Amino acid sequence: MASPMTARVAETTSKPDAIVEVRDICKRYGDLEALRNINLEFERGKLTTLLGPSGCGKTTLLKIIAGLVPSTSGEIRINGKVVTGPGPERAFVFQDFALMPWATVLRNVAFGLELKGVSQAERHRVAKHYIGEVGLNGFEEKYPHELSGGMRQRVGIARAFSVNADVLLLDEPFSAVDEQNRRKFQEDLLQLVEKERKTFLFVTHSIEEAVYVSDRIVLLSPRPGRVSQIIEPNIDRSAAPDVIRRDKGYLDVVEEIWQGLRQYAE
């Protein structure tokens, strides 16, 4: 198990606006080649989606960037520094929420700060602020099992915001949320992206979701996972959500991605 904050300083070579750089990342599980020569840069303040069919290694790549899974070769740089483990500049949002069932919403949201040794008053203040931001005011003293799936993931997102990381890594955050709540959630996420000005890396297998929320979409091809295409949807997000979902540009991008991915469909 890697100890936290193992970031070590290396020479900075990259463009100043790339906050996360992925260099020649390969990942093997024994004979299985999960990722082959991934090279990517993620721009500061943007929301980039990793999209691909199941088995393309998108979650593995996200976990390598998070420092939770070691890569076989290659390196990850955050703010120009090579990192080999988790660090305070990144926060992770889990597919299955990863909430502690014995702790209240407040304690779950404040947990990242608790681990950093922040005083209880201060971490509760920060946590309450983000509980409000994700729309869970009044649920501070509830336990996770008293919440719906969508609400639980809001707790997970509030926890990630609370530690004030530069980069938020979201691993299929809405896959366990039902469809209506999912749409509402996507809209709320866009508002948070606007407000918090952080860098988001987002893993999903939903094309519509990717096009709707992303500034940039990285398409991965499966077995072994490689970057097959990069698409920038350029959607005007100032429009109302319903307008966007019927916008021709939006629908065209969805179609373009589907054409790119249909070869992998069973």
Place this chain on the structure above:
Amino acid sequence: MTLFGMKIPMMASLLFWALLWEIVGRLDMIFLIPPMSSIITTGFDLVATNSWQAASMVTLRSFVLGMALAIGIGVPLGIAMGRFRIVDNIFGLWVNMFVSAPLSALVPVLMILFGLGETTVFVTVFLFAVWIIVLDARAGVMQVPVSLIEMGRSYGASRLAIFTKIILLSALPEILAGIRIGLIRGVKGVVIGQILVSIIGYGELFELYSRSFDMERFWALTIILFAAAMLLSAGVELFEKRIEYYAGAR
């Protein structure tokens, strides 16, 4: 429960059997079954006697010591087995063997090793209770969700913090369930141990009463023991429910 549209209280079945027992007892059919009312009055007299109180103290002492050792060794061993493969490999086979073994058969061996006294009873309690505590603690630690540990790591938790703040708390419902079953097994252990040693505690009393066909006292003592075991289990269950509530859905 409702019967013919009438609400029947929980204790009804118990009362029904007590009544049936009373009738059979009054009919004087079998000397083994004296009337329930006389068993109960004997029970109250029994509790007041010095011999019962002394036996209770001896029993309680062996039980508490044996359980304390079983929990003190069982929980850490189970956690270590759940966390470290090598520990699991070393102890796994033995624990699984002992958890299902007829341990009563070992008591005579214990008597040779530890003598005809409290030590043997204390070791019997320990042997009856410890294995299930180990297995449940191990299962609890092994079912901690991987993502919860990853969550701890990604938010910068030290190994110690992951252990104390995530793994231990996550495994707590299983650990407590193991302790509850261990307590029940421990009660069996203390009685079986004492009966086989048969010169101390309740074992001595049981031996005395059954030999002298003092059925009132024999049954009174049995009922007291049953009630004590049930109360003990209910107490832990109450505590467990609070924990399960927090652990709710996972």
